[in-house]
Amino acid sequence: MSAVKMTMATALNQALHRAMAADDQIICIGEDIVGGAGVEGASPGGGVFGVTQGLAETYGLNRVIDTPISETAFVGMAVGAAMTGLRPVVEIMFNDFIGVCFDQILNQAAKARFLSNGRMDLPLIIRTTMGAGDGSGAMHSASLHGLLASVAGLTVVCPSTPADAAGLLKTALKSSGPTVMMEHKQLYGIDGDVELVLPNVPFGKARTVVEGSDITIVAAAAMAVEAELAVGLLAQNSVSAEVIDPRTIKPLDVASIAASVRKTGRLLVVDEGAAFAGFADAVIAAVTEQAFASLKAAPRKLCPPDTPVPYAPGAENIWLPASPDIVKATQDMMGA
Amino acid sequence: MSLNLLKLFEKACFIRAFEYEIARQCDAGEVPGLAHLSTGTEIADAALADALNPTIDRVTGSHRSHGLALAMGADPIKVAKEILGRVGGLSDGMAGTQHLIAPESGFLTSNGIVGAQVPLAAGAALTAKTMKTGGVGVAVFGDGAANQGAVLEAMNLAVALALPMVFVLYNNGVAQTTSAAFAGGSGSFIQRAASFGLNAFVADGCDIRLCCDALERATASARAFKPAFIEVGVGRDDGHYYGEQQTSTDAENGGGAIRAIRAQLLADGVDALACEQAKNGAENLAHTAIAVALAAPKVGRVELDRWISITGAGV
Missing domain, CATH: 3.40.50.920 (Rossmann fold)
Incomplete structure (x- = not known):
């Protein structure tokens, strides 16, 4: 299988591009994921870590949605969209920010399938960053994977390589339940071998x-x-x-x-x-x-x-x- | 707009009768927890459902949503079984009174967290917009929820993203034990909504014609991607939950709403006998639904194990 070197940010970006091309029910939602909304002459940055680069240009602003800084409202909106037929990929810029929208994760996203007794799918991906090591301080550096994993109903993934990041995202994009994808900030720029077809990495497999x-x-x-x-x-x-x-x-x-x-x-x-x-x-x-x-x-x-x-x-x-x-x-x- | 007032009257009577049957089951110890009854919102529930198309529109409701789910067309036997914790309930008793889920009838979900259902309706609106269904997302919430960040954020978001969404505030004047006047800083929910850029309407939950008309205009606005807000004055006839000491609202209000629509029917020339027959028919249906639900087996290990086998245990 032919492989190329790419960073985790690039691997995630490629996985998103391919998934959005194949399935128009996938939408991306978040703060500054397009970038420059409403700013004259601004060029879109594609997210603070570049993971959503080029998505808006390719798939349009109806599917790649910049939001106000309102995590409760837009994470909740993503949950509601997942309940009604879309497959949203919602970005919480830093995992520390789950503090402002935790109800929508803890009580809404995590419990919807259970409360519907399986009648309702919740194909939601919450992408967020984790981790210390870059001087971002106490509110932009935590690692809350254990906290999130303690919530029944959530799948939580923490890739350490570009290939695993792309592969886990691919699996999450086919899942019928909510997945929290935790991307370590210090790993975004590290190169790794990634198969050109992008690998599949199943959940629950070390x-x-x-x-x-x-x-x-x-x-x-x-x-x-x-x-x-x-x-x-x-x-x-x-x-x-x-x-x-x-x-x-x-x-x-x-x-x-x-x-x-x-x-x-x-x-x-x-x-x-x-x-x-x-x-x-x-x-x-x-x-x-x-x-x-x-x-x-x-x-x-x-x-x-x-x-x-x-x-x-x-x-x-x-x-x-x-x-x-x-x-x-x-x-x-x-x-x- | 041609309203079928007799049909709406019948539906309102059905909701009230259903709720009082649930109350009887609370007294009999057949309801596992507390039941927050929709007595007082029957007219608003019926009018709202009348303004919506359950195939494309999606409603989310609060902890007090039995009536709304029934008005939208959720199967009353399944609703009753869910509330009573019986096999065959909407969610086989896993969810209960505060988490009724009947998307097949346009009722997306009710919620145990005050105000949390409102962003979910924004999601339904986003789906409708993205998939171009022509539908709207409708969030129904109380005056207590009106002060929640989730609700205020969703109002701003709906306007910023031009979502086909309607915010329906049922103002019964009191949140649990705290008055809306005390808790609502500005004193005017309409002004607040308008300041977000929402198309804001007001309606009296005792006046079926005005209520239907305002809801119709609010949903039409939302369908044109101008999100709307409507404040509907309603009653809370049986306290925060059934059995609680009534705190402040007029216990006659909900009953009054049904009397008002009946008076309207009589004024329109419908004879009293037809009204009586509609009311009796609705009450019989409600009694039957609860009786059927009550006869179903109680939920237990089998239903819980089925869910665990579907999702697996985490670790």
């Missing part, structure tokens, strides 16, 4: 990033990249680490993770989300239930401190888990 035999490291989004970096450093110390990227936060591929832990006997979850009651805790609980007898050491998590994301780079860099932290945590566990 990817083994690196095979190993001593410890299983579970990490999603930017943490998967950090974990992969750590593997090389660990190999120098004769530690063979297996890295599993769940890709889908919910439904979680517990079977693959548990199978890996049965092989390695150790589990470290590296996650940028909540230090308490977050995704890392969910993975550890699920694996402990399924593979307790195989564990040679207590499972561990490596998460940021239980504080909002700090602004100054010197503090933010310490706050974020990085490959040296993963190496240290792994070595601690190997010595245990």
Whole structure:
């Protein structure tokens, strides 16, 4: 299969272009996703990260809709549109902004299929960004995948590569339920191989990033990249680490993770989300239930401190888990 | 506009009778939670449904929407089963009184969150506009919801995006226990709506002719992509929920609305016997629907397990 190098932003953009060309019920909604609405002489920017570039020019302003800054109204509008036959892709610029429209996600999007007892589909995609590392501060940098995954009825995906981003978006665009697509800001510009046809990546299927035999490291989004970096450093110390990227936060591929832990006997979850009651805790609980007898050491998590994301780079860099932290945590566990 | 007042009268009587049957079932312990009855909005519900086309128009409602769902044509037996938690309800008892969903009748959904149904109707309007169906999205909400951000944002959004949408405010004067006059800062919902750029109308929920006329003009405006707002004065005859101590509204108002339409019918030359027959017929239908629903088995493990088997458990 022929592949080309492209960034995650480009891969997502291409997936959107192809999907919109094939299905005119797909519409995009969000703030500044066209850009320059009502501004004389403005050239459309195609979103603050360029993911929606060229969509309005190709598919028209009836299908690519810039909105007022009213997340509750336009996310709700997207939910209502999904209830009535469209397939909206709605963008929440930063995942921190779900705070202003959470009712429409928590009570409307997530519950509609259940409340209709399956009579109503809700083919909605919420695209949003996550993650720290660029000095954006506490309200533009959080990683809320665990919070969203705790809501029954939502599918939550966190790709770490351009290919997975395109593939998960393709799957979401065929799903009959609501999907939150969380795109890590630090990964938009990173190149990766993407098949020209754009791959299909099913929900609930983890990817083994690196095979190993001593410890299983579970990490999603930017943490998967950090974990992969750590593997090389660990190999120098004769530690063979297996890295599993769940890709889908919910439904979680517990079977693959548990199978890996049965092989390695150790589990470290590296996650940028909540230090308490977050995704890392969910993975550890699920694996402990399924593979307790195989564990040679207590499972561990490596998460940021239980504080909002700090602004100054010197503090933010310490706050974020990085490959040296993963190496240290792994070595601690190997010595245990 | 040729109104079939007798038909609307019959529908209003049906809603009222249905609601009082539900009230009886509350007393008998057959309704799982609290029921927010539509007694007082029967005329408004019937008039609104009359202005809409259920094949292309989509309505969302509040927690108090039994009457609206019935007026739009939702199957009364399925509605009753849903409220009573019986197998064969609209959603097999998974949703209940505050989450009635009957899109096949143009009733998209009611809602347990005050005001949250309003952006959803904007979505229905967007679908109608995008797919060029000629339909409108209609959000029905109360004076309490009128102060919610979701509602105010949706008003602005509808105008900014020229959505075929109608905002229908049922003003019964009190939100749970708090008066509309106390909670509504500006004192005029019409002025507020107009300031968003909505085509704003007002109607009396006790005057069927004026109510139908105003709703007709509001929906016509929306169909021409000029979103509209209409404030309809209604009653809340049985408190926030049935069984609650009545706080402030005139208990005769809803009944008064039905008496008013009956008086109108008599003035139009319809004889009293025909009115009585229509009313009795509607009441019999309501009683039968509830009796049939009550005889159905209660929802339990089978229905919940069916849903879990469809969606799977997350982790």
